[in-house]
Amino acid sequence: MSQAVRAAVFRPDDGRLDNAVELLESLGATPVPDPMLEIVPTEERPPVADFVVLTSSTGVAILADTGWEPGDAKLCCIGPSTAESARGVGWSVDRVPEEYNSAGMVAALRDEVAGKHVVVARSDHGSATMLDGLREAGAEVTETVLYRLRRPEDSGESAAMAAAGDLEAVLFTSSRTVTGFLEAAAERGVRAEAVAGLDHAVVGAIADGPAETAREAGIVVDIVPEEADFDLLAAEVVEAAPSYRN
Missing domain, CATH: 3.40.50.10090 (Rossmann fold)
Structure with missing residues (x-):
C-alpha cells in the first residue's frame, strides 16, 4: 500500500490551521501542521x-x-x-x-x-x-x-522533513510563510538541504505573490490555482503529489 501524501501546511494556529488539517485528511493526505505565522x-x-x-x-x-x-x-x-x-x-x-x-x-x-x-x-x-x-x-x-x-519559536518541523526528503507536498499561503519556512530551515542549519528536498515534492502557492517569493529563493513552484483559495490549492496539490514521488 502506498504511503499517504505528507503535506506541510503553514497557516496560523487560530482555527485556520485546524481547518486546513481537516481538509487535507479528507483528501487522503497526512498533514504536517507547522505554523509559520502568529497573529x-x-x-x-x-x-x-x-x-x-x-x-x-x-x-x-x-x-x-x-x-x-x-x-x-x-x-x-x-x-x-x-x-x-x-x-x-x-x-x-x-x-x-x-x-x-x-x-x-x-x-x-x-x-x-x-x-x-x-x-x-x-x-x-x-x-x-x-x-x-x-x-x-x-x-x-x-x-x-x-x-x-511573527514566526512561532518552535516552528520548523517541515523544514527538517524537507531536508530529509520526507515531504511529498507543501502549501504556501503567503510570502511570509515562505520566508518563515526558510528562516526555520536556516536556524536548523538545513536551508540548502530543505530547498533541495522540495525539488522532490509538489510545491503549491496560493497566489502569485508567495509563488514569486519562493522562486526568488530557488524553490520550484509547481501549482498556483486560478483562484486564491486554500481548498482549491489543497485539492490540486494533493492530487498532483503522487506523480512527483521518487
Missing part, C-alpha cells in the same frame, strides 16, 4: 475616512471583535475571501478588485480617490505598492497596522 493584534483602528481597504479575513475578524464599523466609508476588500468575511459580519462591501493584490486595488480605485482620504488597514508586512499607487492617484493615504506577524 499579534495591535490596538490600532482605522480612523474615519472616505475609503477603507481591508486586505485579509484576519483583519476583518480583528476589527469585528472590537465592534468597529465602516460607517459611511466605502469598504474595499482584496479578494473574495476577505469580502466574504466582511459580509459575514454584516458589512457591505463596495469594491473587490478584479486582480486580488495591491496593484489590482490601485487600479480599481485610481479614478475615484483624488482628494479623498483612504485608509489601508492590514498587517505590518504590507508592501508600499498600494500606498504609493493611491497617493499617485491623488488620495490622502493612512496606513493602519491591525496586527503584527
Whole structure:
C-alpha cells in the first residue's frame, strides 16, 4: 500500500490551521501542521475616512471583535475571501478588485480617490505598492497596522522533513510563510538541504505573490490555482503529489 501524501501546511494556529488539517485528511493526505505565522493584534483602528481597504479575513475578524464599523466609508476588500468575511459580519462591501493584490486595488480605485482620504488597514508586512499607487492617484493615504506577524519559536518541523526528503507536498499561503519556512530551515542549519528536498515534492502557492517569493529563493513552484483559495490549492496539490514521488 502506498504511503499517504505528507503535506506541510503553514497557516496560523487560530482555527485556520485546524481547518486546513481537516481538509487535507479528507483528501487522503497526512498533514504536517507547522505554523509559520502568529497573529499579534495591535490596538490600532482605522480612523474615519472616505475609503477603507481591508486586505485579509484576519483583519476583518480583528476589527469585528472590537465592534468597529465602516460607517459611511466605502469598504474595499482584496479578494473574495476577505469580502466574504466582511459580509459575514454584516458589512457591505463596495469594491473587490478584479486582480486580488495591491496593484489590482490601485487600479480599481485610481479614478475615484483624488482628494479623498483612504485608509489601508492590514498587517505590518504590507508592501508600499498600494500606498504609493493611491497617493499617485491623488488620495490622502493612512496606513493602519491591525496586527503584527511573527514566526512561532518552535516552528520548523517541515523544514527538517524537507531536508530529509520526507515531504511529498507543501502549501504556501503567503510570502511570509515562505520566508518563515526558510528562516526555520536556516536556524536548523538545513536551508540548502530543505530547498533541495522540495525539488522532490509538489510545491503549491496560493497566489502569485508567495509563488514569486519562493522562486526568488530557488524553490520550484509547481501549482498556483486560478483562484486564491486554500481548498482549491489543497485539492490540486494533493492530487498532483503522487506523480512527483521518487
